[in-house]
Amino acid sequence: MKSYQKLTADVPQITESGEDDGKPLCHQKLSAWWLGGGLLTVAALLSGVTVWVLGQIWWGQHGTPPLTKCVSIPESLRFDCFPERSTVVTRELCEARGCCFVDGDWPSGSARGVPWCFYPPDFPSYTLGSLNETELGVRGFLTRKAKTYYPRDVVKLQLSVEFETDARLHVKITDATKPRYEVPLDVPPATKRAENPLYTIEFSKEPFGLIVKRKSSGTVLLNTTVAPLFFADQFLQISTVLPSTFIYGLGEHRSNFLHSLEWNTLTFWARDVPPTESFNLYGVHPFYLAMERDGASHGVFLMNSNAMEVVLQPAPALTWRPVGGILDFYIFLGPDPNLVLQQYQQVIGFPAMPPFWGLGFHLCRWGYGTSNETWEIVKAMRNFQIPQAAQWNDIDYMDGYRDFTIDSQKFGTLPQLVEDLHKHGQHYVMILDPGISSTQPPGSYWPYDEGLKRGIFINSTQGKPLIGKVWPGFTAFPDFSNLNTHQWWLENLDRFHSLVPFDGLWIDMNEPSNFVDGSTAGCSQEELDKPPYVPAVLGNSLSAKTICASSRQNASVHYNLHNLYGLMEAKATASALVKIRGKRPFVISRSSFPSQGRYSGHWLGDNRSEWKDMVCSIPGVLSFSLFGIPLVGADICGFSGSTSEELCTRWMQLGAFYPFARNHNTQDVKAQDPSAFSPAARTAMKTALEVRYALLPYLYSLFHRAHLQGDTVARPLFFEFPKDVATYSIDRQFLWGRGLLLTPVLEPGVNSVIGYFPRGLWYDYYTGSSVNSSGENLKIAAPLDHINVHVREGTILPTQKLGGSTSVGSGNALHLIAALSQNANAWGDLYWDDGESLDTFAKGDYSYLVFNVTQNTFTSTVLHSNAGATYVTVDALSVYGVREEPKTVTVNGKERPFTYLTNQVTDRQLGCAASGC
Incomplete structure (x- = not known):
């Protein structure tokens, strides 16, 4: 029997069809085995949005023997019915859940990663009831009759679908009978329904599912009918097929920029661990961007802060598996990848505009024994005339590793060092950890005494401050979900700033990190600390090297808020800096969550001084560009271990093009600041930094566009060449904006590098020599003192004459570089302000210039x-790219002297340089 759901009083038409109706390839594959027995559809036009309700889907033929039903499911479309890793899956355990079992004796079951226990086509799920129109879309209810194998199923769910903009769809599934925890992000509400949406949406009634298609191409972007929906109190699961294998984002993980779909599980739970493949790392970003087969792009964001897994499989398909909260999806239709990210950041917020000095070169290490030793490094950098915007200190400066203190013996001259930095137009950044020492005698340590008095610390289940162990020893953890904590944090920073007038802050260990699991007293044995399902987190426990999930915070339990800790601390820190300094805040955070870019930048954590780590830094930087955190970089030359001169030289060349450029390493290893190396290496590093400093006007303008509308700064090649499939997997090169291509050397002992040059004309940044590529890999010279930088045709770069300062008012004149297209055109722009004041764009306190040829x-x-x-x-x-030598060059109607150079090697014209402009 077929059924359908009527959406409005006047349904335009009812059609019945058992054919695939020209569905895209991924949809056609499914049709053969899940659209058996015919399909009744009802179409209703709701204010310009097409909504389809599909009739009951018969998963295979009625009465088919279970074995036949199971083996008919292709391997790539087997969705894991027994994801627990702590139990060996047997046929008895699997079939007790009502699932199919294929053991290792079967060739299909022996493939690595293919589930042995998977859902049959008729596994029980939810049923969609009536759908009703709302102001922004439709609303309905889902009901479940059969219990599942996870405790406390939510029997009745509310489904809300809002057509928020033409390119943004919002789907929300939650408990229909009582409130559940929702992520407290400040998302601007939609005010009217989309008028000309780029999408259509179809609903399956029983079992429930939804299908989102791109209207222009019919490409299926989401199809959740392929596996059952779960919604228990501490286990949620929803799966979808994907339109292609080109999936990016889903951080923070160490991997290639393009994710593998070969049964790849990505875990989301903020964790202090050196970046390692397959581990959950410091931040959580449940957002992915997908490239479709025709070059269009879309993105999906699950706004959920609980621990979760995302499983990628070769169908291609994806499964979301959070252990709390709700299913709150935003789908962004682009169709250009740049537009997808702009649409995503319209939801999470655009990144802050950094101060100009924050884009210079930063230097730090853990292991400066004294402030005078730190000062000597600064002086050495000046002596060699190596550009440096800021000097940092790690926890060495603290008295007993306690926040807001100074070791008066070893760092007694720190205020004088900071004064000297400021006199030279340089800046100072210091580290803060969230753990507050709890063992000092009462009345001797104001941060803890006052925090205890105000009740701003995270509590255990017994209602007392939870005590863990971090750098000072026993510590309490501020609860940044409490606004009273923000005031306490501000007062501590203000008192400390009066001693050391720092310019920026580095917030570390804010996952939050803990050297014991949970607390010094352990954790409870209740379900928040021992949930019925634990995602594949490092340590196999939610309390591993962090605090107990059952800990109590002002906004909720830590089980819900853990992944938000770094974001909430960054928000409090940025706000405090604004109030203390009255200027743009500069904050770099280790842990992060969507909307982090509004308050801080990020570095990629405690990497190693190895070539592999340098390679991995590029996909890391590009991923955070997708997450709306453009101010990102890795520790140049590596944090742990001793670097080699060759590695550090190559890494300084690459790091000169990280949006956030900091050289930092650990204690008890060789120094790796540029002044520590041979004259040849030092000169190569200095040259790379001078290129960065010359390009700061261009970089600053890119950050303005990121702040204003969500553009990327460090940009994947496919963002500019979405029709060129060859660019989809490139993560050893990247772009600055649309116009500058970086091709670093990433392996030892070579003097050349192979780079991909998309179709078009590319100019060597240094010489103006050009190559006209048809879209090909080219081998280019790369001696140890050189990093390849190419300018894309049609680009005008604003660069500056070099000076030692990163102050906008330094008077450095501009040198404009125009790289002509093949039809002799070019374009560029420049955003300029004082480099540090708040809200300059909103107040109109800026200059904006556009250049054209x-x-x-x-x-x-x-x-x-x-x-x-x-x-x-x-x-x-x-x-x-000037093709014929000009007879004259005039500027503002007056002739000016010029030089004309020709490339003697390739006999291609290099350009024309005019002075006195």
Whole structure:
């Protein structure tokens, strides 16, 4: 018997069809085995949004023997019915759950990663009841009749689908009878229903599922009918097929930028661990971007902060498996990958505009024994005239590793060091850990005494401050979900700033990290600490090297808030810096969550001084670009272990192009600041940094676009070339914005590198020599003192004459580089302000210039100007790709001297450079 659900009083048409109706490939594959017996559809046009309700889906033929039903399911579409790793799966255990079992004696079951226990086509799930229109979409209820094997099934669910914008769909599934925890992100609410959506949505009635398609191509973006929906108190699961194998995001994990779909499980639970494959790392970002077969792109964000797994399998398909909260999905239709990220950041918030000095080169190490030793490194950098924007200190400066204290014996001259940095236009950043020492005599340590008095610490289940162990020893943990904690944090920072006028803060260990599991007293034996299902977290416990999941915080239990800890601390820290300094805050955080970019940047954690770690830094940087945190980089030359001169030279060249560039290493290993190496290596490092400093006006303008509309700074190649499938897996090269291609050397003992050059004309940044690529891999020279940088045709780069400061007002004149396209055009822009004031764009306190080349004429147009524009002077213009030697060059109607160079090697014109512009 077929059934359907009527959506409105006037249904335009009812059609019956058992055919696949030209479905995309991934949908056609499914049709053969899950659309048996015909299908009744009802179409209703709801304010321009097409919604389909599918009739009952018969998973295979009625009465088919169970064995036949099971083996008919392709391996790639087997969804794991027994994901627990602590139990050996047997036929008896599997079939007790009502699932199919294929053991290792079967060839199909012996393949690595293919589930032996998987759902049959007719596994019980939810049934969709009536759907009703709402102001923004539709709402309905889901009911479950049969119990599942996880405790406390939620029998009745509420489904809400909101057509928020033409390119954004919001799907929310939650308990229909009582409230559940929801992530407290400040998401701007939609105000009206989409008028011309890029999507259609179909609903399966029984078992429940939904299918989201791109209207223009019919591509199926989501199809949750392929596996049953679970919604128990501490186990939620929903699966979907994917339109392709090109999936990115889903962090924080150490992997290739393009995820493997070969039975790959990614775990989300913030954890202090050196970046290692297959481990859950410092941050949590349940967002993915997918490239479709025709070059279009879409993204999916699950707004859930609980521990979870994402399972990728070769169907291609994906399974979300959180252990709490709700299923709260946003789907972004792009269709361009850049637009997908803009749409995502419209939900989570655009990143903050960093101070200009934050984009310079930063230097740090754990192991500066004294403030004078730190000072000597600063002086050595100045002596060799190596650019340095900021000096940092790790926990060495503290008295007994206690926050907000200074070791007066070893770091007594720290205030004088900071004063000296400021006199030289440099800045100072210091570390803070969240753990507050709890063992000092009463009245001797204000941060703990006052925190205890105000009740701002995270409590155990007994209602007392939970005590763990971090650097000072026994510690309590501030509860940043409590606004009173923010005030206490501000007061501590303000008192400390009066002693050491720091410019930025580095917040570390904020997963939160704990050197004991849970607490010094252990954790409870209740289900928050020992849930019925534990995702594949490192340590096999939610309390492993962090605090108890049952800990009590102001907003909820730690079980729900753990992954938000770094975000909440960053928010409190950025707010405090604004109040203390009255300028843009500079904060770098280890742990992160969606919307983190509004408050901080991120570094990729405690990497190693190994070539492999340098390679892995590029996909890490690109992934955080997807997460809306453009201010990101890795510890240049590696944190742990001793680097080699060759590795550090190559890494300094690459690190000069991290959006956030910091050289940092640990104690008791060789120094790796540039001044520690031979003259040749030191010169190569200095040269790379000087290229970065020359490009700071371009980089700063990219950050403005990121802040204003969510553009990426470090950018994957496929963002600019989405039709070129060859770019989809590239993560050994990257772009700055649309116009600059970086091709670093990532292996030892070589003097050349192979890089992919998408179709078009590319110019060597240094010489202007060009290559016209058809979309090919090219071998290019890369001696030890050189990193390859190429300018994309049609780009105008604003660069600056070098000076030792990262102050906007330093008076450094601009040198514009115009790389002509094959039809002799080019475009670029420059955003400029004072580099540190708050809300300069909103207040109009900035200058914005647009540059154009067309018909042999270069024009500069000031679209917005204020007093800051007096700092913008153009001293030189270089034009790459001039095909014939010009007879004259005029600037503002007056002839100017110029030089014309020709590439003697390839006989290609390199360009024209005019001075006095």
